[in-house]
Amino acid sequence: MDFLERIKARKSCLKACETTVTTVSGHSYMEKILADGTSVISWPQASTSPGYVIDTKPDLQVAHVLPGLCMGSQDVAHDFGLLKNHSVTHILSLGVKPVTLDQMLNYTYVQLLDLPETNLISSLDQCFIFIDNARQSGGCVFVHCNAGISRSASVVIAYLMRKESMNYQQALMHLKNIRPVIKPNPGFVQQLKDYEKMIFTLDGK
Structure with a gap:
């Protein structure tokens, strides 16, 4: 079995999973990876916040x-x-x-x-x-x-x-x-x- 075939065999053993991805604009989507390796993307309601953490703590150091x-x-x-x-x-x-x-x-x-x-x-x-x-x-x-x-x-x-x-x-x-x-x-x-x-x-x- 060559390297590519081993990768394909390993991929077939992966479990299905779901991941929430948030873009920098704040939009989120659900990416679902099926058992056969294919992915399905669904777009939930867009977030009103940006896709990164905002530091709102003031810097009051003088x-x-x-x-x-x-x-x-x-x-x-x-x-x-x-x-x-x-x-x-x-x-x-x-x-x-x-x-x-x-x-x-x-x-x-x-x-x-x-x-x-x-x-x-x-x-x-x-x-x-x-x-x-x-x-x-x-x-x-x-x-x-x-x-x-x-x-x-x-x-x-x-x-x-x-x-x-x-x-x-x-x-x-x-x-x-x-x-x-x-x-x-x-x-x-x-x-x-x-x-x-x-x-x-x-x-x-």
Whole structure:
């Protein structure tokens, strides 16, 4: 008996079974495998939920990076009590338009997509000016994007490189020790490494 015949013989021994399959759009169907190996598909009522697990738990962690500088997710930016507890006076929103909670808070929005091809470096000057103004006035700026993982982390890493004379790896590890979930997208990582070379060239290092 050759290999193909053995597979066919083994297949004939399989028991009939039913499996519910859910697509990414949230539609479900029942797939029934008969004893002879054929399949029958039936479509029950479509689900109203997507075909993946949604994490609805808010991320309210505030990572204090430097005096007057902290970062995290947009969930923090929507919690006025939490912002007040951390003495936040300025909010820098990256790619996520902020919800104005209080007229005493200073807001700046920077259009920045979390895509590898997005030009991160071109947005840094605007971000740095806002951060510096907040810190120099004795305030505290909260930098956020959507999840506080890629865009806000990249801007803060760049700030540490430019203002604290850290290289890329030092800035990355400094921030990762404070907020372990950070993970700049691959395009931002390359841009930050190029930015490191630019800084060291300008500073004559």
